[in-house]
Amino acid sequence: MHEKANASIDPVDLLRVRFEAAIRAALPELEGEFDTLITPSRQEKLGDFQSNAAMPLAKRVGMNPRELAGKIIEKLDLTGVGEAPGPDSIAGPGFINVRLLPSALGECLGRLDTPELGVSPPESPRIVVVDVCGVNLAKQLHVGHLRATVIGDAIARVFERLGDTAIRQSHVGDWGLPIAMVAWRVSATADAGGASVQSLTLGDLEREYRAAQAACRPETRALERVRARGGHPKAEAELELRIEEAEAARAAARAFLVALQGGDEAAWGVWQTIRDITMGECLRLCARLHTRITDEHSAGESSYRTELGPMVEDLVARGIAEESDGALVVRVDGIGEPALIRKGDGGFLYATTDIAAVKRRVQDLGGDELVYCVDARQSLHFRQVFGAAEKAGYTTKPDGTVARLEHAAFGTVLGEDNKPLKTRSGENVKLADLLDEAVARAATTVAEKNPDMPERERGEVAEAVGIAAIKYADLSGERVKDYVFSFDRMLAFEGNTGPYLQYALVRVRNILRKARDEGIDVEAAMGADLLITEAPEKQLALLLLRYPGVLAGVAQSLEPHRLCTYLYDLATAYSSFYENCPVLKAESDAVRSSRLRLCSLAGRVLGDGLETLGLPTLERM
RNA sequence: GUCCCGGUAGCUCAGCUGGAUAGAGCAGCGGACUUCUAAUCCGCAGGUCGAAGGUUCGAAUCCUUCCCGGGAUGCCA
Numbered sequence: 001m002h003e004k005a006n007a008s009i010d011p012v013d014l015l016r017v018r019f020e021a022a023i024r025a026a027l028p029e030l031e032g033e034f035d036t037l038i039t040p041s042r043q044e045k046l047g048d049f050q051s052n053a054a055m056p057l058a059k060r061v062g063m064n065p066r067e068l069a070g071k072i073i074e075k076l077d078l079t080g081v082g083e084a085p086g087p088d089s090i091a092g093p094g095f096i097n098v099r100l101l102p103s104a105l106g107e108c109l110g111r112l113d114t115p116e117l118g119v120s121p122p123e124s125p126r127i128v129v130v131d132v133c134g135v136n137l138a139k140q141l142h143v144g145h146l147r148a149t150v151i152g153d154a155i156a157r158v159f160e161r162l163g164d165t166a167i168r169q170s171h172v173g174d175w176g177l178p179i180a181m182v183a184w185r186v187s188a189t190a191d192a193g194g195a196s197v198q199s200l201t202l203g204d205l206e207r208e209y210r211a212a213q214a215a216c217r218p219e220t221r222a223l224e225r226v227r228a229r230g231g232h233p234k235a236e237a238e239l240e241l242r243i244e245e246a247e248a249a250r251a252a253a254r255a256f257l258v259a260l261q262g263g264d265e266a267a268w269g270v271w272q273t274i275r276d277i278t279m280g281e282c283l284r285l286c287a288r289l290h291t292r293i294t295d296e297h298s299a300g301e302s303s304y305r306t307e308l309g310p311m312v313e314d315l316v317a318r319g320i321a322e323e324s325d326g327a328l329v330v331r332v333d334g335i336g337e338p339a340l341i342r343k344g345d346g347g348f349l350y351a352t353t354d355i356a357a358v359k360r361r362v363q364d365l366g367g368d369e370l371v372y373c374v375d376a377r378q379s380l381h382f383r384q385v386f387g388a389a390e391k392a393g394y395t396t397k398p399d400g401t402v403a404r405l406e407h408a409a410f411g412t413v414l415g416e417d418n419k420p421l422k423t424r425s426g427e428n429v430k431l432a433d434l435l436d437e438a439v440a441r442a443a444t445t446v447a448e449k450n451p452d453m454p455e456r457e458r459g460e461v462a463e464a465v466g467i468a469a470i471k472y473a474d475l476s477g478e479r480v481k482d483y484v485f486s487f488d489r490m491l492a493f494e495g496n497t498g499p500y501l502q503y504a505l506v507r508v509r510n511i512l513r514k515a516r517d518e519g520i521d522v523e524a525a526m527g528a529d530l531l532i533t534e535a536p537e538k539q540l541a542l543l544l545l546r547y548p549g550v551l552a553g554v555a556q557s558l559e560p561h562r563l564c565t566y567l568y569d570l571a572t573a574y575s576s577f578y579e580n581c582p583v584l585k586a587e588s589d590a591v592r593s594s595r596l597r598l599c600s601l602a603g604r605v606l607g608d609g610l611e612t613l614g615l616p617t618l619e620r621m
Numbered sequence: 622g623u624c625c626c627g628g629u630a631g632c633u634c635a636g637c638u639g640g641a642u643a644g645a646g647c648a649g650c651g652g653a654c655u656u657c658u659a660a661u662c663c664g665c666a667g668g669u670c671g672a673a674g675g676u677u678c679g680a681a682u683c684c685u686u687c688c689c690g691g692g693a694u695g696c697c698a
Contacts, residue, residue: 037640039637039640040637041641042636042640042641042643042644043641043642046641050640050641052639052640055640055678055679056678058678059677059678065678091641092640092641092679093640093641093678093679094678095640095641136698173698175698176697176698177697177698178697178698301698324695325695325696326696327695327696328696329695329696335624336623336624336694337624337693337694337695338695339695340695340696342696343695343696344696345696347696349695349696349697349698350697350698351695353698376625376626376692376693377625377692377693378693379624379625379626379692379693380624380625380693380694381693381698383625409625409626411626411627411691412691412692414691418690418691419691420691420692445660446660448660449658449659449660450658465660476634476635477633477634477635478627478634478635480626480627481626481627481634482626482627482691482692483633483634484633486633489632489633489647492633492646492647493660494646494647494660494661495645495646495647495660496633496634496635496645496646496647497646497660499660500646500660500661502660503658503660503661504661506658506660507657507658507661510657510658511657514657515657546637549637550637553637557638561635562637564635565635565636565637565645566637568635568645568646569645572645575661575662576662576663578657578661578662579653579661579662579663580662582656582657583657584657585656585657599657620658621658621660
């Protein structure tokens with residue numbers, strides 16, 4: 001315990017040991033566990049860390065909290081860690097403030113300075129299955145898909161960074177009647193001598209998708225309305241005809257679906273082509289977005305098609321599913337609405353596929369934890385699916401351990417009217433257009449700031465800056481909150497933005513590059529004593545030490561925005577250090593070496609953090 | 622009706638799971654580029670944390686009720 005604390009990176013661990021000993025000594029009669037309640041100070045003038053333990057403990061033993069705080073600091077030995085405590089260390093109702101010794105800070109930093117930046121591999125790495133992206137066949141990705149892709153990938157990256165295995169799963173909506181409707185339509189067009197299916201773009205497919213939807217929608221409501229008003233017979237006749245046509249279209253689409261399900265070669269070929277067109281475009285965007293989502297991560301609904309029937313039979317046989325109004329449902333304790341898993345007509349529903357997906361992710365992929373990065377509006381759906389899967393025993397691994405299932409819900413992207421940007425509105429912003437706009441704006445800024453930069457590099461910088469701006473804008477807010485989409489907000493390059501973080505890292509790299517150019521032995525400086533004397537150095541050092549803990553907190557909470565906040569604070573602390581503490585022109589070689597090492601550490605943490613969020617980094621900008 | 626999620630500066634948002642005088646960015650005002658790149662830094666100004674109660678040494682944070690906004694709610698996915 002003491003050994004471990006001595007080797008710790010986080011000063012909180014060092015202090016906890018000292019405070020525990022002091023409290024035990026001050027209150028020998030105290031029984032049971034207690035918390036030392038050590039946290040970083042919010043205001044640096046008060047100290048670096050504080051313990052709030054005296055207040056609850058005083059209550060427990062019936063003492064005055066300030067008096068108890070006094071007794072604690074009498075026993076508190078901070079040798080080698082912090083400045084000796086005195087009466088001034090106590091403030092307010094009984095806060096105990098601690099100021100760290102520069103030497104202790106340097107030693108902690110030295111322990112952070114490992115190839116893994118203080119992140120130790122887990123004793124038993126876990127398998128975390130992360131649901132990402134959420135694409136549907138024949139539909140373009142729009143800004144609504146940004147979140148599932150970017151946040152999901154970031155969460156997966158955090159687990160990977162911590163030494164766990166992340167398996168991304170893109171649950172592609174590639175099955176069912178809507179898909180059959182488009183497939184039937186494009187196939188019929190091709191058969192009639194129109195455009196071949198292969199020649200279609202995703203944009204074409206999406207238009208066909210909408211057209212197919214419209215063609216298959218019976219306008220019974222409109223007819224009812226017309227009849228209720230005693231409308232014109234001609235209008236009535238026309239609507240009746242349209243309804244007939246729609247029914248015919250639906251019948252044709254159903255027939256196509258049956259052919260597809262039966263393995264009909266022609267139907268299968270059309271479906272495959274539509275799939276290839278959609279996924280090709282989707283994966284190009286995923287790559288451009290600097291995510292690690294690739295083809296191997298696609299597990300479409302179609303991949304469950306042969307598993308659903310047997311699974312449902314199994315649920316019925318074991319009495320987990322029951323009939324209700326002709327449909328089959330699974331009731332889950334604590335949820336009013338049951339999960340529907342089979343329609344009256346025998347068809348399966350999205351809950352069915354999702355339950356099968358839980359089973360596969362736990363029992364075949366070996367997931368210890370399943371994370372669903374999906375819109376918050378699906379919240380009830382996932383509570384039902386998780387509950388049903390648990391009831392069925394599908395969340396239990398072959399070895400008997402039970403997987404943890406979590407819906408990492410994100411808020412909706414809204415339009416200026418405060419309503420969700422919806423696919424059918426037709427006014428939604430395409431993801432590809434957003435990226436193009438971002439890069440175009442970044443290119444303008446790059447040209448202004450770096451007129452001498454070679455053309456090709458300017459392009460690369462613009463791409464990285466634009467993508468980082470968008471991703472950071474999406475990642476930096478609390479996950480569950482909605483936001484109103486705005487180009488200006490998402491493509492800002494100043495202040496608390498992705499490019500700000502990239503810029504701070506570029507400044508680090510510039511110094512290190514220049515040092516090498518000037519013939520300074522940078523490698524030697526990497527072993528230099530860390531002299532933390534100036535306030536900005538201290539601020540930077542204290543933040544650096546929090547990095548491993550922040551990563552762990554993000555994995556625990558599934559909230560990447562915490563890493564954003566941390567990196568922004570770190571970049572700000574570095575910027576302040578940069579302005580106030582000359583490195584290459586430091587007053588002595590020892591200080592210069594120390595600062596070079598501090599720069600290097602800051603750069604590595606920043607770079608590592610950016611990469612863990614999935615934001616591209618740069619050498620210059 | 623029931624359930625879920627939000628409400629913090631003019632705007633966009635943080636607030637480390639109950640700690641001290643609630644913090645940033647943008648916008649506004651004023652400073653700092655012959656210096657390691659100013660996509661930066663420093664300063665000023667800006668707040669009954671939706672409302673009212675409660676819990677306790679201490680509440681933006683926990684509990685209750687209410688107000689406002691959004692969402693979900695068995696045979697679409």
